Amino acid sequence: MGSRDGPDQVMAGFPTIQLDTTLVELYHRARPKNGHLRLGFVFCGVNTSLDLGPAFLRNAKYLYQDGPFASAPRQDLTPDNTGLQKSLAMKYLSLIPQRDAFIAGLKAPVFLFHLKQTEEQMAHDRREAETTISVLHPLQRPELVFCPGPASIPIKAHGIDKLAYKVVLDDLEAYPLTHDLDTHWYLNSKASLAHSGLPTPRAEIIDAEGFAEAAGSCCELCAKDQTDSSSMNFIPAGCTGIRGKWYNEQAARIMHAVEHHPVPFVVKTQQTFGGAGTWVIRSEQQKKDILKDLSGNNDSILRKLLSQVTASNCHLNPGSIIITDMVENPIADYGLTFFVTASGGAVFLAASEQMTDGDNAWIGSTINYTGQLRLEEKFNDLIGRTTAWVGKHGYYGPVGIDILETKTAGETASHTGESTAYHIVDLNVRTSGSLALPLLKGHFTSRGLNCASSFSITAKGGRKDFIQNWKSEFESGRMFILSWYEDLEAGSSIADVVVGGEDEKALQEQMKRVRDATEEVTF
Template sequence: MTAVTVPQPLPVVPPEPYSSTKSAITKVPITLDCTLHDLYSLDNDTPGNIVLAYDYPCKFPHDQLNSSPYPRFLYAANFPGTNAEGEMPNLQKRGVAQRYSFVAGRTPVLMIDLSGNEGEEISSLLTTSKDELRRLYDQLSPEQRPNAQIVRSTHDVQLTPDSRAVFIVPRDHMCAMLDQALEPEMLYEVLSKRWLAVSGLPTPKSKVIDPLPVNSWTAGRDAEVRRMLQAVQQQSFPFVVKVSIAASGYGTFVIRRESDRGTAMKELRSLLEDGLKKVNEENEQLYPASFVIQELVPGEAHGVTFFVTKKGRAVYLATSRQRFTQEGFWNGGCVSYLLQPMFQDRYRSTIEVLAKALHNKGYYGPVGADVMTDANGEHVIVDVNPRVTGSYHLGLLKTHFMQRGLCEAAVLSRLDIPSTQIAFEELFAADIAQGRLIINAWVTDTKKESNHAVLTVGAEDAVKLGRLIRVIETFVKTGEYAESAEL
């Protein structure tokens, strides 16, 4: 049976009184319990060849790129918010790269920027991007700071011949640039909702809706869209529809009534019309346009994070509660460190069976899974993300927070900050100095008019954590530091 490594209990110091003093205080370096470098080294004879590679577009508008008219790896383009006009897609990609690489440790990091070289502002943009990364990583202890380089072409890549890249998701242009540690078609498959539905793992009752082979669309693409949507039209309430390749709640529709069905049908039609245009005989075996109809399990899903070593051993990190926007999109998670032994024991068998299934496919690396308990008291897996997830770092910050008497922590995502990073750090100087507040990502648009951040906060208990979250959320909404939110 696959062993699950449990972090040892830590000494807890008496909590310090909460303070919101705005005076500048020297920062204390953050030390992670372990990093991705440490985790990839477990059960691995060649750990030093792993390289983490991320999309990191700096230029906007980007130059016209010569992309393939027949991409192999397809991702839905019409999710709400993902087709936003302007610079937002660039900022989102850089923000993801920052927060995921925050836990890289000494594993080399490549920030791949293929947004173009035209224009006089390139030098300034690169300087700004490098400053963003330096300021982010400087929060960490020196021995855990990632060694990141911004790569603007294949010629910029400086790696040893045996280096193998790990991606969040496989993309054609990145696969063409670098040799990979994981087979990209396999990674694309296990990242899909379809794989989980057909894997044989404990899941809610699921039905996979696949397109017919391209050469059998005798009645045309529109007819194929209508055929696939019939399953949604005929399904009885309540149920969930999940686009196969999606993340953070995008492409997931909870359907309890006829009005929900109508909204989902409209958005699914748009997604299918866009997706089926790009499906061809070369990529259809990857099922990029499939979706899953799933039984709706009532209750709260727990986000469980762990690492699958190269030999298939599961290393437990943490279990967190999810935070969602009113629209149903993921925007963070909360963790109770004192409850982790209980959660680790509760989900031990689920973690082990999932780790085995992924390892049998050829996967090793970070994993996040959403687990629920059904009406029969059985644990069911409702989502799997074989990659670093938005709350993955919470399990690696246990010692940092617990040694300061902070037993609760939360990651806050999708924050549009109404100030510069310097001004924000001055305002929350005491929280940063006490180790209560960590910046996991901070990106600024090219006009230096908007700032987007991911923050992690800690507190002695859930009540004080809620107070600090309200202080930050009030500042995000109003631009004011509302100390009354602490009361």
């Protein structure tokens, strides 16, 4: 069982972590005239596959495709699958929001959501989050506010003027927000990057035309299938009514485009995170495999996706499939993070290098603090162009762009037709997984650690066990926990950890030791 010690007992004797700046300070810098407003933050993740709990329903309007959506059989995407539901809730309701809460800033209200509404569960949720932020300097600790779900965020009780959020939740429509939900969802969509005029690989966008009518207006099979919220307005393979006809027409257009696109290429759904919903096709056999996965039986990706295109969201084109050219022979993979201001400027934060697993899922980032000035100058033009694009849509706040660099310009065709060696392959208009790294520069460099990395792990046991195994690293400030959640029933934990090294060689050695003793977390 996990520790019942309070935060001060668990983390006693370790260095206090002090950030160079915080999100609250960056927001005030980005829009000084709103400095008097009290911002609240919602950093959780969301999906359209499965309710995360009775008070946290899946998104039905603003669609997101995560790993289970793309790969799990439909019969597994129900509330009866308590194992999958708990796994997703641990990641989306605790692991991700803790990571961003860590950098939120002094007394910033961060709204978190309980996995379950039992007294024991709620106490555990709170203890895990409070223990994580207890290592922060007291003048940088956020205010953690727990509530059952996004439909019951107590903004009035906490004097909140506006909510800033990471990803769009359906239930956020009821609150005053820093940004319009439709616009923010669009800016993070894969199609928006192709429309942006930014240097991105040549892309073909296949939009779904129209939407799936309500199940009750179709055939007996459709009406019978709608048993609970997890049905996702599903169009079963045996449907012979108007919905089945619509699905077949849309799927045929998409399948034709994929089938006739020369390899290599990349297939993406509109809204993904953590590398899910993206398939890299390098051979004719892989093309055959993705064609099989895309369409056909009740578990196919397109059937699950297109069934959720409804009258309420069709204007967003959430069912689009994007086919892009593959970047040829990349020599580097960068993740840029910066903060867009309301006046049209940008605060450069960092250029980190991305780490992915064998399935292209993001698992972490590394940064070399000594090379940041050179990288800022290298990517200054791209940052300026990206800032102008998102600013045109009224956005200010954190932005991340993923860039693949090629040895020579024009080696990969750009969607804009320009010749470039820097290809934006993803645009994240939100807090990114690597955002903490630049804000920790002073902590590491003051200890002679010029490189750092943050990455997700699965570890046996609880937080105290992990800390004991790496006690010297924690005591020296070389390692600390950015987010942690222990599954008391399974006797294991998921976490984001940060480690530092004197140089890149020392960092890689330290990372290898940690990763050899743990497993990866993917989304």
